[in-house]
Amino acid sequence: MSIYHFYFYLFFSSLSLVFSDHDYYQSRACCTFKGPDYEDIEYTIMLSFNKNFMMEFNSTRGNWTGFTPYSMDVAKHTNNPIEKAIREFEKKILCLDNRNAIRTIVNQTAAPIIKMKSVKQSAGGHPAMLVCSAFNFYPKQIRMTWLRNQKQVTAGVSYSEVMPDGDWLYQTQSYLEYTPAHGEKITCVVEHMSLPEPALVVWDPSLPVAERNKIVIGLCGLLLGFVAVISGLLYYKKTSASYTVFCHRRVLVPVEQLLAEGAT
Ligand SMILES: *[C@@H]1O[C@H](CO)[C@@H](O)[C@H](O)[C@H]1NC(C)=O
Numbered sequence: 341m342s343i344y345h346f347y348f349y350l351f352f353s354s355l356s357l358v359f360s361d362h363d364y365y366q367s368r369a370c371c372t373f374k375g376p377d378y379e380d381i382e383y384t385i386m387l388s389f390n391k392n393f394m395m396e397f398n399s400t401r402g403n404w405t406g407f408t409p410y411s412m413d414v415a416k417h418t419n420n421p422i423e424k425a426i427r428e429f430e431k432k433i434l435c436l437d438n439r440n441a442i443r444t445i446v447n448q449t450a451a452p453i454i455k456m457k458s459v460k461q462s463a464g465g466h467p468a469m470l471v472c473s474a475f476n477f478y479p480k481q482i483r484m485t486w487l488r489n490q491k492q493v494t495a496g497v498s499y500s501e502v503m504p505d506g507d508w509l510y511q512t513q514s515y516l517e518y519t520p521a522h523g524e525k526i527t528c529v530v531e532h533m534s535l536p537e538p539a540l541v542v543w544d545p546s547l548p549v550a551e552r553n554k555i556v557i558g559l560c561g562l563l564l565g566f567v568a569v570i571s572g573l574l575y576y577k578k579t580s581a582s583y584t585v586f587c588h589r590r591v592l593v594p595v596e597q598l599l600a601e602g603a604t
Pocket residue numbers: 382384398399400401
């Protein structure tokens with residue numbers, strides 16, 4: 341990382357633009373991996389000045405492209421063999437050398453923590469409502485269903501959206517509205533890639549409240565520590581069946597502005 345920042349510094353200083361108090365540079369360097377074994381790597385750098393997209397380096401093309409008259413001129417002077425060698429070196433240390441670590445992260449799963457509780461008691465002819473929550477899971481795909489006496493319930497079931505829950509992890513809820521009957525058994529079923537078989541949480545109204553909120557804890561402790569370290573360095577943009585992008589982001593603001601902000 342420090343070598344990389346150093347190069348950026350050199351690059352920026354060679355541009356020798358006038359920096360006013362409110363100006364800032366933003367750079368984003370991304371590694372895009374394609375192929376089942378991540379064998380195909382593309383390294384790109386995007387530079388913006390005050391949110392205006394100015395220049396882009398693309399390792400597949402092997403050169404800088406400018407998008408404004410000024411940056412076109414800069415690109416023309418920057419595209420030389422030395423520059424190309426520097427970018428190749430960056431591609432190696434940022435993308436190639438991190439490939440295995442990134443592949444492992446993308447493959448990572450975190451088992452959901454599952455809790456069930458009553459949000460509405462049945463009263464005066466109104467139905468009761470249970471909520472089954474799953475959180476701290478990865479990847480996003482999850483299936484939650486309800487069973488009543490071992491049979492799947494379809495009526496009175498609703499879901500909240502699957503929401504991000506901190507770095508990398510997701511959470512969601514499923515609600516069941518129902519009229520309680522004596523001696524019945526209500527079960528929340530959660531299916532997720534991290535679980536070898538569906539997790540079943542049975543509602544037991546006879547237990548005291550504290551014990552009712554049954555918790556199924558997965559491997560997330562270990563995973564959380566790992567992710568916290570990595571996400572400081574990498575910004576994970578997108579994963580799909582066909583490609584994965586990891587980006588390093590950086591914003592450069594004038595020192596004067598930092599000092600001014602620090603003083604307030
Ligand atoms: C980089 O250039 C290649 C070849 O022109 C192109 O296919 C690819 O989409 C470009 N990548 C980005 C991120 O623009």
